Amino acid sequence: MASQRVSLTHSVGGTYNGHGRCDSAGGHGQGSVGDVCLPTDEKQYTVVSPEAYLRCAEERVLDAQRLHEAGRYGAAHYVAGVAVECVLRAYWGRRNPGKFYAGHALRRLCNEAPFFDYLPNTDETQVAARAALGVVEARWLNSHRFRDEVGLRRWLQEDVGLDPRVGKAKALRYSSEQIVEAAVEIIVHGRQSWRRQPHGLG
């Protein structure tokens, strides 16, 4: 496959070695453009370890809760989605060591991880986790980081079709509560199932 140059900048991850210190992630080889893994110049990015992504998911979901409590609903939306992206990247990274996933489409990332295969195969867990992902997916875009609260409210009303019973003034708060709640649910499932094998590999 022909090498394709991409400019990706990411923070350095690390693998917890069980002895109280982190080793740098190292792994270079392939990165991705859009949602497809492609070879990249090894100097252009650093792979974040799955464990670092999982830790980041926990940090971001805590940040999202604080932002929501502080009434910073726009930022809470964005950060909640990032938390979910992090946990999905953690699972994807377990399957694809040394590779980087540059896309931000949560559903596709979830399917390719494959996140739900790692969760308990019970109706209760699968329904709850899938519903939570649906809530986040409907309310989140990576481009939300550039959206002010007026723009986000408009986007939610036009694209998500917020329940009209939720008044305009409360729309952002309502949606923020929904996405943060769903993000916590997904991170909890991701954290709890981290040591599991995917279905069928028991």
Place this chain on the structure above:
Amino acid sequence: MASTTARLRVRQLKDLLQRSFPQAEISDLGRPTRESRVGGVLVWDGFAGRTQLQRQQMLWEALRRDLTADELLDVGFIVTVTPRESQAVWAD
């Protein structure tokens, strides 16, 4: 962040959680890396019927009652689940 603030003792946090959530099971409490904040899993029957946000609010209200502002900064994400949810992870 954790390195510039008061280092919370894991034992101190565990005692606090046990006082605030009677009969709770507390597992994996610690720092995933030396520089991380303290996180873990809090399994408590009283979380049943509450949303994740409500559980997290209960948890952080308890933490805020007993910890200083610096110590609070040293607390990371604590998973809040019921015993049934905790057991479900290995149920299938």
